[in-house]
Amino acid sequence: MNDALSAQPTPAAAGATAPAAPATPAAMAPLDARIIAVTSGKGGVGKTFVSANLAAALTRRGLRVLVLDADLGLANLDVVLNLHPKTTLHDVFTGKAKLDEAVIKAPGGFSVVLAGSGMVEYSRLTPEVRNEFFNVIQTLAPHYDVVLLDTGAGISDVVLFSVSLAHEVLIVATPEPTSLTDAYAAIKVLTTQQKRQHVHMVVNQAARAGDGRAITGQLQQVLDRFVTTDSGRPMRLIHMGDIPADPSVREAVMRRQLLMQQMPGCPAALAVAQLANKLETTLLKPASNR
Ligand SMILES: Nc1ncnc2c1ncn2[C@@H]1O[C@H](COP(=O)(O)OP(=O)(O)OP(=O)(O)O)[C@@H](O)[C@H]1O
Ligand SMILES: [Mg+2]
Numbered sequence: 001m002n003d004a005l006s007a008q009p010t011p012a013a014a015g016a017t018a019p020a021a022p023a024t025p026a027a028m029a030p031l032d033a034r035i036i037a038v039t040s041g042k043g044g045v046g047k048t049f050v051s052a053n054l055a056a057a058l059t060r061r062g063l064r065v066l067v068l069d070a071d072l073g074l075a076n077l078d079v080v081l082n083l084h085p086k087t088t089l090h091d092v093f094t095g096k097a098k099l100d101e102a103v104i105k106a107p108g109g110f111s112v113v114l115a116g117s118g119m120v121e122y123s124r125l126t127p128e129v130r131n132e133f134f135n136v137i138q139t140l141a142p143h144y145d146v147v148l149l150d151t152g153a154g155i156s157d158v159v160l161f162s163v164s165l166a167h168e169v170l171i172v173a174t175p176e177p178t179s180l181t182d183a184y185a186a187i188k189v190l191t192t193q194q195k196r197q198h199v200h201m202v203v204n205q206a207a208r209a210g211d212g213r214a215i216t217g218q219l220q221q222v223l224d225r226f227v228t229t230d231s232g233r234p235m236r237l238i239h240m241g242d243i244p245a246d247p248s249v250r251e252a253v254m255r256r257q258l259l260m261q262q263m264p265g266c267p268a269a270l271a272v273a274q275l276a277n278k279l280e281t282t283l284l285k286p287a288s289n290r
Contacts, residue, residue: 034284035137035147037070037166041182043153045174046204049249049259050272051150052080056108056260057276063145063284065110066103068137070162071152072122072129075115081106082256083114090116093132099139108258113140125157137165146284154182155189163190168283169199170240175206175215184219188227191235198236200283202275205245212242240278243271 038051048071055067069077069089078085085104091097106112113136115122122129141147149166152159163169169190173183183201190196201219203212216239224234246268252259259269 033141033144033147034168035141035149035166036168036170036279036283037149037151037163038170038172039149039151039159039163039186040153040172040179041155041184041186042173042176042179045153045172045179046243046249047153047172048077048080048150049253050170050172050202050204050243050275051148052077052106052108053258053260053269053272054276054279055106055110055112055148056258057273058146058280058284059108059110060260060273061276061280063280064143065146065148066113066140066144067106067110067148067150068113068140069115070133070149072115072133072158072162073117073119074152075117077112077150078114079256080253081112081258083112085114088114088116089133089136090119092136093129099136103140106258108260111144122158123156125161129158130161133162134165146279155186160189160193164194169196170279171199171201172204173201173215174204175211180215180219184222187219187223187235187237191227191229195230196235197229197231197233198238200238200240202240202243204243206242207245209242209244213239238282240282241271241275243268243275 038047040047051067055065058065069075083104087097087101089102092099092102102113103111149162151162171183171187173179187199190199201216203215206212216237220237223237227235229235244267246266248263248266249259249268252262260272263269
C-alpha cells in the first residue's frame with residue numbers, strides 16, 4: 001500500500017511530505033477550491049453523465065468549474081461532450097504538450113481536461129503516473145471553485161489514487177443490487193485506505209421519487225454494522241439526491257450533447273440542477289462556514 005493511496009487531503013498535510021509522496025493538491029489549493037471525485041463501485045452507472053451535467057449546472061450557478069477525465073485508460077468524457085481534443089493528459093504526462101494546452105472549454109461553459117482512451121500504460125499506477133497526475137491537479141485546482149474528477153469505476157489502484165486526491169467523494173450508484181454491492185465494497189475501501197469519515201451518495205436511474213434516499217438508508221444500515229472509521233464511528237453516507245431513469249439521458253448521449261442544454265426541463269436535468277444546488281450549499285460554501 002503506498003502513502004498516496006491512504007492520504008486524505010487535509011490542510012494540516014500542506015507541504016509536509018516529500019515530492020515522491022507529495023502533499024495532496026487539495027491541501028495546496030486555496031481553501032475555496034473543492035476537489036470532488038465522482039466515482040462508483042460498478043461501471044456504467046452514470047459517473048460521466050453526472051460529472052458533465054453537474055459541471056454545466058454549477059457553471060450556470062456562476063462557479064468556475066473544471067472537469068478532469070480521471071478515467072485515464074478508458075476516457076470517454078470527450079465522447080459525451082462531442083469534443084475532439086488535440087491535446088490530452090497523455091500528451092502532458094509524456095511531455096509532448098504543456099498543461100494549459102490541454103485545458104479546453106466544454107459546451108456547457110466549463111473547462112475540461114481530457115484523457116486518451118485505450119492506453120494500457122494507465123491500467124497500472126506507476127510512480128510517474130502518480131506524480132504527473134498529482135502535479136496536474138495541484139497546478140489547475142487554484143484556478144477554479146470546483147474540480148470534478150470523473151474517475152473510472154471500481155477499486156483499482158489508479159481509481160483509488162485519483163479519489164485520494166479529492167476533498168470529497170460523490171459515489172454514484174443505481175438501485176440494482178450489483179451496483180449497491182459494489183458501492184458498499186468501494187466505500188469500505190475508502191474508509192480503511194483513505195481514512196474517510198463520510199462519503200456523499202447520489203442514486204442514479206431511480207425508478208420512483210424517494211427510492212434513492214431509502215437505498216442510501218439501507219446501505220447506511222449495513223455500514224453501521226460492518227464498517228467503522230478510525231474515529232470508532234460508522235462510516236457516514238450523505239444522501240445528495242436521486243436522478244430518475246429518464247430516456248432523455250440516452251437521447252442526449254446519442255446526440256453527444258449535454259442534457260442540461262438539450263433538455264433542461266426533463267426530469268433528470270431538473271434532478272441534476274437540484275444536485276448542483278445541494279452541492280453548492282453544502283460542499284462549496286465559503287471555507288469559513290464549512
Ligand atoms: N438517469 C439516467 N436515465 C437513463 N439512462 C441513463 C441515466 N444515467 C445514465 N444513463 C445511461 O447510462 C449510460 C452510461 O453512463 P455513463 O457513461 O455516464 O456511466 P459511467 O459510470 O461513466 O461509465 P464508466 O464506468 O464506463 O465510466 C449513459 O450513456 C446513458 O445511456
Ligand atoms: Mg465514465
